[in-house]
Amino acid sequence: MGKFGKAAFAAVLAAMVATSGAMTGGVRAQAPAQAPAAAAPATPPTARVGAAPLTKADVDAWLDGYLPYALQRGDAAGAVVVVVKDGKVLTQRGFGYADVASRKPVDPERTLFRQASISKTITWTAVMQLVEQGKIDLDRDVNAYLDFTIPARGGKPITMRNLMTHSAGFEEAQRGLNSYDPAGMPPLGAVLKRWTPTRIFDPGTTPAYSNYGTALAGYIVERVSGMPFADYAERNIFARAGMAHSSFRQPLPPSLRPLMASGYLLGSGPAGKFEMNSLSPAGALSATGADMGRFLIAHLADGGPLLKPQTEALMQRRTLGIPGLNGMALGFYEQNINGRRVLSHAGDTLAFHSQLWMFPQERLGIYFSMNAAGSDKVSGAIRSDLLDGFADRYYPAEPRDGRVDAETARLHARMMIGTYNKSRRFETTFLKVLELAGQVKVTSDGEGGIRFTPSAGLGGQVRKWVEIEPFVWRDATGRMRLAAVVENGKVVRFGLDSSPFMVFEPVSAALSTAWLTPALLLSLAALLLTALAWPVAALVRRRYGATSPLSGTALRGHRFTRAFAALAVAVFLGWFMFLQQLLSGFDNLGGQLDWALILLQLATPIIFVGLLGLSLWNAWLVWHGKRGWLARLWSIVVPLCALVLLWVAIGFHLIGFGLNF
Structure with a gap:
């Protein structure tokens, strides 16, 4: 390409x-x-x-x-x-x-x-x-x-x-x-x-x-x-x-x-x-x-x-x-x-x-x-x-907008706040992982209006939406409208005015990128540090002629956990590189990269489940041994990071088999 x-x-x-x-x-x-x-x-x-x-x-x-x-x-x-x-x-x-x-x-x-x-x-x-x-x-x-x-x-x-x-x-x-x-x-x-x-x-x-x-x-x-x-x-x-x-x-x-x-x-x-x-x-x-x-x-x-x-x-x-x-x-x-x-x-x-x-x-x-x-x-x-x-x-015409009182506008703006996903989406295949960057957020402007950042204007400016009727907003500087459907006091979907073939619906809290994306990034950073600490510590000990304080089962738990932490980061990086290549051109969407997809689908459950199991075993060894507070703290951090990766992999279908997308 x-x-x-x-x-x-x-x-x-x-x-x-x-x-x-x-x-x-x-x-x-x-x-x-x-x-x-x-x-x-x-x-x-x-x-x-x-x-x-x-x-x-x-x-x-x-x-x-x-x-x-x-x-x-x-x-x-x-x-x-x-x-x-x-x-x-x-x-x-x-x-x-x-x-x-x-x-x-x-x-x-x-x-x-x-x-x-x-x-x-x-x-x-x-x-x-x-x-x-x-x-x-x-x-x-x-x-x-x-x-x-x-x-x-x-x-x-x-x-x-x-x-x-x-x-x-x-x-x-x-x-x-x-x-x-x-x-x-x-x-x-x-x-x-x-x-x-x-x-x-x-x-x-x-x-x-x-x-x-x-x-x-x-x-x-x-x-x-x-x-x-x-x-x-x-x-x-x-x-x-x-x-x-x-x-x-x-x-x-x-x-x-x-x-x-x-x-x-x-x-x-x-x-x-x-x-x-x-x-x-x-x-x-x-x-x-x-x-x-x-x-x-x-x-x-x-x-x-x-x-x-x-x-x-x-x-x-x-x-x-x-x-x-x-x-x-x-x-x-x-x-x-x-x-x-x-x-x-x-x-x-x-x-x-x-x-x-x-x-x-x-x-x-x-x-x-x-x-x-x-x-x-x-x-x-x-x-x-x-x-x-x-x-x-x-065909000019004078606008005929109404207004909603300030208290009601603030209440409705608060009801709209949240993370949403559009109905036109990848739902059952691994491309669902693109939602990690694709879910959208509605926020309040603090003045009774809302902000919905994806709908920028010609100059790239963020639109400010003003409520003109109950649960109907208009762009304050234009004519585009946004309206919500409310059932039992909750917003169940909303749409924008220009393309009535899609809606936005609230994302479940379990898969909301409002918390999941930062949690994923922090987990990957922590696992990378975990993996790097192993060779760095070995080099430092070699430099000063020190020996490892660990031996036997404790040493094996320590090393296996760090090895699988490195593999888990590598697998996630592999998915990133695969998606980047897959989406880089039409020529990659006809099955040319199926070999890489199959390898990732095989490696992901083995590495992620393996990391969780090994990190829990290592945590048991740490807490039953004579280890310092930092080692004990980190023995808890690593399984939590493994859980986040496994949750993302399951929720966004990185664990699963199939070549359709």
Whole structure:
């Protein structure tokens, strides 16, 4: 792997494990106690005082004043923006370079961008086409359409509606997801059958974003239609919408390859390779900005050539969400702003970062994509500010926030304090250990507000959240909201406003990194000192001609404990190095490091259990011998450290066998 792949993949996956900065969602069978207010109204305000004219000239002038500076400041390469209105292209613009080395400019009509998860909107459109043909039932067990079985959980099967709202309950999966090598792209059915990710939530109860779930829907499209997914998309979506420069094929067809933009981690850095996705219906689309504009036009025209009006209306209907926040439709999710209802979907590879927005009532759509992540992951903030700036300029509205009295605000802030984990997570595999750096904390600002550090703004500043309704907070300097679900006087989950396909839930005290991470670091430091003290003491004795005060069984207990302390630190260091290498590039996620994983899975229980047993034996020997107070104290410290390591290994699945992740 080159410098691009190692740095980029580690950064993106680490961000996903920790928090992508703007996550939300949630669904409950009934309204929670002390429920937040309903979501933003679908009916837009009539007053448009100060609105700029929505014309090509004005939009172009506004974009010229925003994007070139934003791209330069964020060290990005290029971008494309398309705005459609009332069935026509209002404007489509390219900024910066499709290829930096050759200074090739971005052309909205001819430059292809990788769409990543925006691909899902094509998949969901295909599903809805088959729904309106009566070939797929949204509420039928998906096993009826498959040639393998997805087990039920909680006595309930998965339905297509669950898949379209990311509420099937799958945990996150990464093995074999991406590759730079076409040989690493087996047929879709083979990928899905190799391993079904564990379902960690009952269907329909908890949104947990899932690439596997979307790919499963794409495979159902293949089986019901009788043709490969890429063929189906070309015949029934691209051809009907006029998307001549779009493809799910990996690698791209020869006619499209010269049009593909280069992707970058930084605009000033090297170009990366073409990123391929084995779960192709979830993330393999390549398309021009102009083609994505045509796709938006079709959906904004009551389905246009793609869907019947009643099917489009069903697809756009809010389906689930935490009250007080934006929610999920079927495939799209809400991004309501300034009293206007907006449906959206984003997509991110290592290098390409895209988003589309639809204002259904205004019959307006916006598509945006960048071919570089930029410094400090600036692509996400640029997208967010693009929507905010557009809405404030052309659809302004006065804020209508309420306030909660100071005493209640302080009480609710205290209720929110804690450590949380997101629903999109690794739960049953060894990658759960990434939670040691990935759990998030909510704190009080001491003034009745809360702080939630992962959701930083464009300048990297920490947001301060002010309570505007019971258990609904808004960013004090912006418009993003955060809302909690409270049951029996306790916060059971909360979400952020921008992505209603995930929630945050309290972490059990036993696995909370609030205490576990510092305990682990202290334990490793103490065991390292224990291991180093053995040779250091031996060298000192040799230097001064002294002999060891220990002999026989006491000496053996002393030496074995220190040897296993060294081995335990080495095993943990081995896991760290393995994870670093595993996550350094796509090429390591297809089983290339299985040998190292097997060795670590064999060594971990032997060394950690051995250390605990030997340190307890040594403590018994110390306390039954004539040893000083320091030796007695340290004989207790070492077993406690061993217990911490063993607890981490068990709780985060470093002890266990299996090659899936």
